[in-house]
Amino acid sequence: MARPQAARLDRVQPPATLAAGERARELAREGRDVIDLGQSSPHHVTPAHIVEAGIKALRDGHTNIGSARGLPEFREAMAEKLARDNGLEVDSRGDVLPTPGSKQGLYYALNAYIGAGDEVLIIEPTWVSFRQQVELSQGTPVEVALSEEEEYNLSYDLLKKYVTPRTKAVIINNPNNPTGRVYSLRELEDVARLASEHDLLVVCDETYEYFLYDSNRHRTLAAVPGMWERTLTSYTFTKAYSMAGWRLGCIVGPQALLEPLVKIQEHTASFVSPFVQMAGTAALTGPQDHLEEWRAQCEALRTASVDRLNAVPGVHCPLPQGATFLFPRFSKGGSSADLAQALVEREGVVVTPGSGFGDSGEGHFRIALMRSPAPQVSEGVQRIARVLEAL
Numbered sequence: 001m002a003r004p005q006a007a008r009l010d011r012v013q014p015p016a017t018l019a020a021g022e023r024a025r026e027l028a029r030e031g032r033d034v035i036d037l038g039q040s041s042p043h044h045v046t047p048a049h050i051v052e053a054g055i056k057a058l059r060d061g062h063t064n065i066g067s068a069r070g071l072p073e074f075r076e077a078m079a080e081k082l083a084r085d086n087g088l089e090v091d092s093r094g095d096v097l098p099t100p101g102s103k104q105g106l107y108y109a110l111n112a113y114i115g116a117g118d119e120v121l122i123i124e125p126t127w128v129s130f131r132q133q134v135e136l137s138q139g140t141p142v143e144v145a146l147s148e149e150e151e152y153n154l155s156y157d158l159l160k161k162y163v164t165p166r167t168k169a170v171i172i173n174n175p176n177n178p179t180g181r182v183y184s185l186r187e188l189e190d191v192a193r194l195a196s197e198h199d200l201l202v203v204c205d206e207t208y209e210y211f212l213y214d215s216n217r218h219r220t221l222a223a224v225p226g227m228w229e230r231t232l233t234s235y236t237f238t239k240a241y242s243m244a245g246w247r248l249g250c251i252v253g254p255q256a257l258l259e260p261l262v263k264i265q266e267h268t269a270s271f272v273s274p275f276v277q278m279a280g281t282a283a284l285t286g287p288q289d290h291l292e293e294w295r296a297q298c299e300a301l302r303t304a305s306v307d308r309l310n311a312v313p314g315v316h317c318p319l320p321q322g323a324t325f326l327f328p329r330f331s332k333g334g335s336s337a338d339l340a341q342a343l344v345e346r347e348g349v350v351v352t353p354g355s356g357f358g359d360s361g362e363g364h365f366r367i368a369l370m371r372s373p374a375p376q377v378s379e380g381v382q383r384i385a386r387v388l389e390a391l
């Protein structure tokens with residue numbers, strides 16, 4: 001008989017995105033003509049100057065033990081980026097914690113502050129791991145579903161309906177994965193008002209901060225007056241520098257709020273490999289030209305793909321304001337898992353079922369615009385449209 005897992009794991013689901021990625025790799029190994037529009041990580045290789053900095057650090061012997069708090073040069077480079085791009089003046093000695101990928105850092109944040117019986121508001125549809133990380137921390141995820149009809153608008157009144165005496169935290173992902181919503185200052189101020197009134201911890205994930213379209217502007221929630229003291233903000237090198245395989249992320253917040261996270265890092269991952277932090281420092285301080293190129297590619301793909309999908313009867317695909325995804329709604333073909341399965345089996349296109357992003361994601365699927373080179377993404381969208389038209 002199999003040994004039962006710890007009870008808190010019973011409610012934890014594997015990430016929908018990883019399942020899609022595994023399936024894409026399996027089919028490609030079988031020789032199928034597969035187009036991967038599943039996972040969010042870019043197909044680009046890490047820019048050469050970052051790779052060189054990593055290799056140099058390895059050659060220079062930065063391969064040994066490091067501090068859980070991170071290298072001073074990495075923390076200083078992050079502090080400069082935060083002042084330049086996010087309107088945050090931080091103390092690099094204590095307000096910046098490098099973590100092995102932001103997923104790990106977000107888990108530290110929730111694990112450090114959430115325990116049995118604590119409720120966490122999750123603004124959905126949203127990234128696949130927040131709900132699971134709350135469950136892993138023995139907390140209770142509370143879905144605050146935004147509606148596509150209302151353009152995924154966020155408001156104080158909506159959030160307020162879900163607050164109880166047990167509410168401890170709210171998680172916001174801005175720009176949002178998968179909807180592409182970029183929250184306005186008014187919406188962020190609403191979150192701030194609610195958090196202040198109910199003394200909530202705020203976890204804000206700014207993974208896609210550099211992927212913005214049209215006139216949309218990214219604002220960092222921690223920079224809204226009164227928010228710094230209660231906010232932990234997550235950044236990653238996975239998207240903007242295509243460094244998924246290096247595992248490098250960073251949690252930013254006041255030192256007092258970060259201390260429990262440092263404790264967890266000390267007893268789990270220990271630290272981020274020093275040569276990885278040195279590559280990350282090169283990423284932050286080196287040329288940023290690739291960013292505009294990657295952003296512009298997504299922008300062009302976004303418009304053409306939305307037009308194609310909206311020409312399919314029964315499909316509605318809003319134009320995302322930011323991030324690197326399309327999140328179309330469809331009306332035929334069963335559940336989002338059924339549709340994703342049909343797309344793989346019939347046309348070899350891997351997408352992520354909307355149900356992976358919370359119950360409110362059902363009836364949608366997610367197309368990742370950066371997972372494959374642009375011509376393949378365009379071809380993938382054509383194939384998806386063909387399948388949907390034939391349903």
Ligand SMILES: Cc1ncc(COP(=O)(O)O)c(C=O)c1O
Nearest residue numbers: 040101102103127207236238249
């Ligand atoms: C919103 C969001 N947060 C966090 C992550 C995790 O990124 P990483 O752990 O590679 O830094 C992702 C990756 O897909 C994401 O989309």
